[in-house]
Amino acid sequence: xxxxxxxxxxxxxxxxxxxxxxxxxxxxxxxxxxxxxxxxxxxxxxxxxxxxxxxxxxxxxxxxxxxxxxxxxxxxxxxxxxxxxxxxxxxxxxxxxxxxxxxxxxxxxxxxxxxxxxxxxxxxxxxxxxxxxxxxxxxxxxxxxxxxxxxxxxxxxxxxxxxxxxxxxxxxxxxxxxxxxxxxxxxxxxxxxxxxxxxxxxxxxxxxxxxxxxxxxxxxxxxxxxxxxxxxxxxxxxxxxxxxxxxxxxxxxxxxxxxxxxxxxxxxxxxxxxxxxxxxxxxx
Amino acid sequence: xxxxxxxxxxxxxxxxxxxxxxxxxxxxxxxxxxxxxxxxxxxxxxxxxxxxxxxxxxxxxxxxxxxxxxxxxxxxxxxxxxxxxxxxxxxxxxxxxxxxxxxxxxxxxxxxxxxxxxxxxxxxxxxxxxxxxxxxxxxxxxxxxxxxxxxxxxxxxxxxxxxxxxxxxxxxxxxxxxxxxxxxxxxxxxxxxxxxxxxxxxxxxxxxxxxxxxxxxxxxxxxxxxxxxxxxxxxxxxxxxxxxxxxxxxxxxxxxxxxxxxxxx
Ligand SMILES: Nc1ncnc2c1ncn2[C@@H]1O[C@H](COP(=O)(O)OP(=O)(O)OP(=O)(O)O)[C@@H](O)[C@H]1O
Ligand SMILES: [Mg+2]
Numbered sequence: 001x002x003x004x005x006x007x008x009x010x011x012x013x014x015x016x017x018x019x020x021x022x023x024x025x026x027x028x029x030x031x032x033x034x035x036x037x038x039x040x041x042x043x044x045x046x047x048x049x050x051x052x053x054x055x056x057x058x059x060x061x062x063x064x065x066x067x068x069x070x071x072x073x074x075x076x077x078x079x080x081x082x083x084x085x086x087x088x089x090x091x092x093x094x095x096x097x098x099x100x101x102x103x104x105x106x107x108x109x110x111x112x113x114x115x116x117x118x119x120x121x122x123x124x125x126x127x128x129x130x131x132x133x134x135x136x137x138x139x140x141x142x143x144x145x146x147x148x149x150x151x152x153x154x155x156x157x158x159x160x161x162x163x164x165x166x167x168x169x170x171x172x173x174x175x176x177x178x179x180x181x182x183x184x185x186x187x188x189x190x191x192x193x194x195x196x197x198x199x200x201x202x203x204x205x206x207x208x209x210x211x212x213x214x215x216x217x218x219x220x221x222x223x224x225x226x227x228x229x230x231x232x233x234x235x236x237x238x239x240x241x242x243x244x245x246x247x248x249x250x251x252x253x254x255x256x257x258x259x260x261x262x263x264x265x266x267x268x269x270x271x272x273x274x275x276x277x278x279x280x281x282x283x284x
Numbered sequence: 285x286x287x288x289x290x291x292x293x294x295x296x297x298x299x300x301x302x303x304x305x306x307x308x309x310x311x312x313x314x315x316x317x318x319x320x321x322x323x324x325x326x327x328x329x330x331x332x333x334x335x336x337x338x339x340x341x342x343x344x345x346x347x348x349x350x351x352x353x354x355x356x357x358x359x360x361x362x363x364x365x366x367x368x369x370x371x372x373x374x375x376x377x378x379x380x381x382x383x384x385x386x387x388x389x390x391x392x393x394x395x396x397x398x399x400x401x402x403x404x405x406x407x408x409x410x411x412x413x414x415x416x417x418x419x420x421x422x423x424x425x426x427x428x429x430x431x432x433x434x435x436x437x438x439x440x441x442x443x444x445x446x447x448x449x450x451x452x453x454x455x456x457x458x459x460x461x462x463x464x465x466x467x468x469x470x471x472x473x474x475x476x477x478x479x480x481x482x483x484x485x486x487x488x489x490x491x492x493x494x495x496x497x498x499x500x501x502x503x504x505x506x507x508x509x510x511x512x513x514x515x516x517x518x519x520x521x522x523x524x525x526x527x528x529x530x531x532x533x534x535x536x537x538x539x540x541x542x543x544x545x546x547x548x549x
Contacts (some may be wrong), residue, residue, distance in 0.1 A: 181369035184337050184357045185383040185434065195385070272298045274373070 064246035072250035081235075082251075088231035089220055092148060096155025097216040101209055104160040108167025108208065113197065118168070128161045133219065137227045153224050158219030159212035166211065170204025171197055206270035213266055217259040285380040286313035286438065286470065291345035293331055305331045307495035309345070313438075316468040320475055320485030321324060322530065324537065328496025329474045330366075333442050336472060337363050349438065359387065362436035366443040368423045370415040370430075375403060377411040379426050380546075394433075401429040404463065421452035428460070441473045445480070454514065457483060461511035478530050482523060483514060488530065492537050500533060502526060 032038060048066045055065030064072070111118045135214055136157065144150040182196045196203075222279040224233020232251060239248035291309040294302045305328040313319050321329050333342045336347055338357040346531075347354040349361070362383065370379050377398050384394035402411055405425040415423050424444055431439060445453040457480065464471060475481050481488045485504050492499040504526055510517055517523055 175369075177365060177367060177369045178371065179362075180334075180339055181365060182382075182386070184361075184363045185338055185386045185430075186357055186359060187386045195382070196371070199371070202373075263535055 007256055009093075043069050059245075060246045062240075062243060062248075064249055068246040069249045069253060072246035073253055076250050076254060078248065082254075085231040085235050086254075089224060089233070092151035092155050092223070092231075093216055093220045095148075096152040096219065097157040097159055097213060099152065100159035100163050101217065103156070104208070104212065105165030105167050105205060108164040108205075109171055109193075109197070109201070111164065112168040112171025112201065125161065125164060126158065129165070133158055134222060134226055137223065146227065150227070151220070154227075155216050155219040155222040157214040158222075162212040162215050163208040166204050166208025167201060170201030170208070173202035173204070203270070203274045205232055206266070210263055210266040210270065213262050214259060217255065217262070221255060285315050285350060286311075287346075287348045288312070288332075288336070288474070289346050289348075291332070291335065291342055291347065293328070293335070293340075293342045298315060301394070304333075304495035305460070306342070307497050309496070309498055311382065311454050311489065311501075313470055313472060316470055318464060318468075318471045318473065318484055318486045320473045320481040321482040321491060322475060322478060322488045323491030323496075324474070324493050326496075327491045327493035329491060330442055333363075333440050333472060333474055336438075337361055337440050339363075341508070350411050359434065360437040362431035362439060364424070364427050364431045364439070364441040364444045366446055368415070368420075368427045368447075369427055370423055372415050374428055375412050375414060376407060376418070379415065380429040380433055382430055387434065397433055398429070400419075402426075404432070405429045406459065418482050419452075420448045421456060424448060424456065425459075428456075430527055432463070436469060438470045438472070441471065446476060451481075453517060458511050458514055460484070461509070461514075465509045465511055477544060478534070479518070482526050482530070483510065483517060488526075490530065490533055492540075502530060 026034075036242075052066040055063050055068070059065060102279075106174040111121060133154070137154065140154055144153060178196050178200065179192065182192050187195065221233055221236075224231050225236065226233075234257060235251050236248055239251065288309055288311040291306055291311075292304075293306045294304050296302055309328075309332065321332070323329055325468035331340065335342050336349075336354065336383075338354050338361070349358070371382065374382070377395060380401055381389075381394040384397060384447060389397075399411065405424060405428055407425050407429070410418065410422065415426065418426070424447070427444065445456050448456065461484065473481075473484055477483075482504055488502045488504060489498055490500045490502065491497065506517060506520070506522055
């Protein structure tokens with residue numbers, strides 16, 4: 001139709017858009033106390049106290065107290081040896097995780113869109129999902145050796161399953177009505193991918209990347225613990241053999257902090273790239 | 285002109301059973317006609333409309349638009365979906381411009397056209413909102429604007445106002461009439477509501493279920509334009525005669541089949 005149609009004024013629209021969330025009128029300090037952060041801090045404080053008590057009275061040789069651990073963390077963050085170990089470990093993490101994303105996202109997209117590809121690959125994905133990853137390590141070492149390559153490969157294997165499975169289900173969950181709509185407007189396969197499938201799957205893609213990241217960190221540590229005692233894994237083994245519980249725990253705490261920071265960053269990215277999905281989650 | 289000849293379609297269930305969704309349907313939709321299709325739930329209305337849209341294949345028969353056989357979706361047709369089918373991640377403007385974008389219209393041009401249509405359907409000021417921030421009625425305005433944006437010769441509407449509340453539905457009906465009275469394209473409009481079918485249509489196609497067939501086509505000789513006084517129209521004797529007749533027919537169908545699907549009103 002043409003643009004000569006008389007313009008309808010917005011007043012004719014009796015329905016109003018979804019009303020904004022009601023404003024919270026409680027005083028600021030009540031709101032602060034009631035926030036998730038407050039509860040998380042409280043939970044953490046309780047945990048720290050319990051740990052301290054346990055460490056002090058029943059700890060024994062290998063369980064340091066909370067304060068000892070915190071001090072050891074302080075030691076480590078100014079220790080160049082720790083940071084070089086950290087860098088070496090993260091090399092494998094970064095490369096392996098990138099490989100998992102670069103390979104896993106397109107693979108998941110294809111599997112989600114084409115059922116045939118899915119049927120061909122399902123068995124292998126399931127094998128990857130259920131195999132205890134530690135069992136693969138000797139295989140890897142035999143075929144690739146002790147170098148960076150096998151650490152990267154293991155991190156990739158750890159992470160890629162999460163990426164593929166989530167991306168695949170994201171593509172499959174794209175509303176078929178939207179696909180039909182796109183087709184009715186003459187969308188090509190390429191346009192369908194760019195405008196419907198990928199944006200539709202984006203929240204799941206991001207979830208897959210976030211979960212994959214968690215798994216990549218696990219993979220990084222496990223491979224170092226079990227395969228070659230290098231880097232952070234090497235440090236942990238080293239502290240264990242010296243019965244240095246505080247530093248052992250501190251290393252683990254720092255790895256945890258890294259994982260939390262990375263996952264937080266992934267979450268932030270997710271909310272930036274797919275804000276509508278975050279809203280949906282909040283409202284429903 | 286849309287010519288449907290001997291159109292049949294059976295769906296095969298997973299258990300091997302067959303549902304005859306459409307059986308030997310003949311129907312001619314005239315140029316620039318507002319045709320409404322009414323019938324019990326499951327009588328094949330959506331199936332027929334999606335076939336005209338070129339979205340699903342059929343077993344037998346033919347559909348031709350201006351003498352050209354339908355073989356997939358085409359630029360002269362545009363559809364408005366019952367559940368809106370809006371992209372939740374795209375703004376109102378991008379949703380309205382979607383069809384134009386698929387046709388390769390440049391960004392500046394398609395946004396300009398989309399902006400005009402957003403105004404036409406009464407959503408000026410909401411261009412940058414996302415569908416999740418709109419009420420159902422507003423969402424369907426977006427769906428309507430998106431279909432109008434590609435300037436179709438045939439507008440296919442599948443219970444477009446089925447998912448909105450009664451007052452909104454009335455407003456949308458009036459606005460659709462006003463838009464259509466200004467630019468008479470061919471409309472095939474499916475509805476569950478007898479009142480809606482009569483208010484909007486030049487003719488009402490009454491379908492029956494199991495198998496899906498056309499049982500009667502009723503002329504609606506109500507005067508146009510109708511958009512200005514829909515309420516008055518409803519109080520006219522012609523209107524009551526036609527709805528009474530339709531109701532009679534639907535009741536007969538109910539007697540034959542033991543149920544009247546989901547006829548709302
Ligand atoms: N994809 C499908 N697979 C199997 N059967 C189907 C499918 N789509 C529709 N049917 C069946 O075909 C018949 C006609 O369906 P259709 O959706 O066209 O009916 P309708 O008239 O639009 O109903 P409603 O008013 O409820 O929307 C129904 O019996 C339905 O169960
Ligand atoms: Mg239907």
